[in-house]
Amino acid sequence: MKHLKLIFITFLSISIFVSCSSDDTVNIDPETLSPLEAYEEFDIAYGSDSEQVFDLYLPPNRNSDTKIIILVHGGGWTSGDKTDMADIAEIIKLQLPNYAIANINYRLADEDNFAYPMQINDITSVVDYLENNQDIYTISDDIGFIGASAGAHLSMLWSYAFDTESQVDMVCSIVGPTNFTDPAYLDNPVFQELSSAFGITLTIDFLEEMSPYHRVTSSAPPTILFYGGEDPLIPSSQGMDMSDILQELNVTHEFNFYPSEGHGWGGANWIDSVIRLKGFIETHM
Template sequence: MKIYKSVVACIYLALVVLSCSENDATNPLFYNLGYQEEMNVSYGNHSDQKFDIYLPENRTPNTKVLILVHGGGWTAGDKSDMNNLKDLIKQDFPEIAIVNINYRLADQNNPPYPMQINDISSVVNFLKSHKNTYNISENYGFIGISAGAHLSLLWSYAFDFDNNTNMVCSIVGPTDFTDPAYVNSEIPGFEELLDFYGVESDTEYLEEISPYHQATTSAPPTILFYGGVDPLIPISQGTHMRDKLNELNIINQYTLYPTSGHGWVGLELLDTWTKLKTFTQTHL
């Protein structure tokens, strides 16, 4: 009997060692589960195709991921612009992994679409292919600001073919380029925006790049923040998006700060984070 038990114990130990060797990335015996961060991880060949990743301690294959997408009118900006938000998330959500991305910036020869949507797809595919290395899940949330909010909404509504997005946040993001408040206005930069997109006023194309027109019943829970005196984004961009999500029975939350512009500070900023924090806790 003692010999039998010894043989069984040896077989069990061998199986454990074999299993560990085949799954090093997710086994705590082989993987450092302390806090880890990697800066400027390349997900493509272009110099702008980089992201920073912040991995929490004690992470598991169920660890959820927040992807941050900076603004800058599709032609400027940098992931460092999101560092304050990143620090807030690290403080209040120490169990969540954070991916702060750069993407290729548009110019006269390289329109934003589909280039920047393709970059988000590349980031997500990279994370999926390295999920065992990073010890993270395929459950993602997006937080975008301005142009980054537009990209976050558009990708989550129309290009997340595997439905991995659990939530998406738009802070002053454009949602509908066919909105008369855009088309019939003299909003600074709107004509330049259309020039960068490589179109004049082709309705079909404008609908293709508009989250409002791409949202379906499979859209993820969405939280929206807008300013009432924003010189760049008409109020209707937020209210129409809210109404469309309501029509589709998509969980959503909409906040308008009547006296704020294209961004805010003070009590409004505190309110934004309080609401976004609760929404993230509920839906991510």
């Protein structure tokens, strides 16, 4: 997603007030954090691991109905950083100025720490942190997700299977894996990353357990999907099959397919994606 900055840099303006915290609790006097003013806080710790941090962007003139968009980066579950989603955060600030943003890091998988359920647990911790401090930040407990690649997988999986309080208003998948039992995915080179990240014998039951396609229900939140037809990592069937099951379950959704694009894109198609995502968020959040 780093290439997005080249497209939108001329449109972006940044007004930043910074406060850094490494503590698990908010050490802010709520009377000094005016909801009339924009506020930004970086590397907020939501756990004891150094990777369990997120950046928070709060809009001016917010109130208890101000909703939060959570950004989840990609990187094959083993790499990546919240900075990869920084350009999307800036686009949201410009195009959707009434929304709060949480741009998160999560613990990366390695040979001793498997991605699932560790990274799902991290998302739960972020959501709990925001909910526990919503009065201080002057935000609601309604959230939306925008995830890219592996982050899109995590966003969908959490929204479909782990949102026990029905807090998610919408979820966006940008080239995210959806179905790990799809033969087209099993034969794809990225599956080797999956085997490494999850570090166990991948049974069909386990693959289904961590597949949004197999966990989605008719109560799933509105979902918007973006996929490229020439993606070398994510077969186009991942997006198409997800759209089909959402249609079968009568879940509000939108499927956007760019036949000539790969694992991410720029130019006119990215501008089209931004416009479509903006409209979807405004409609469903």
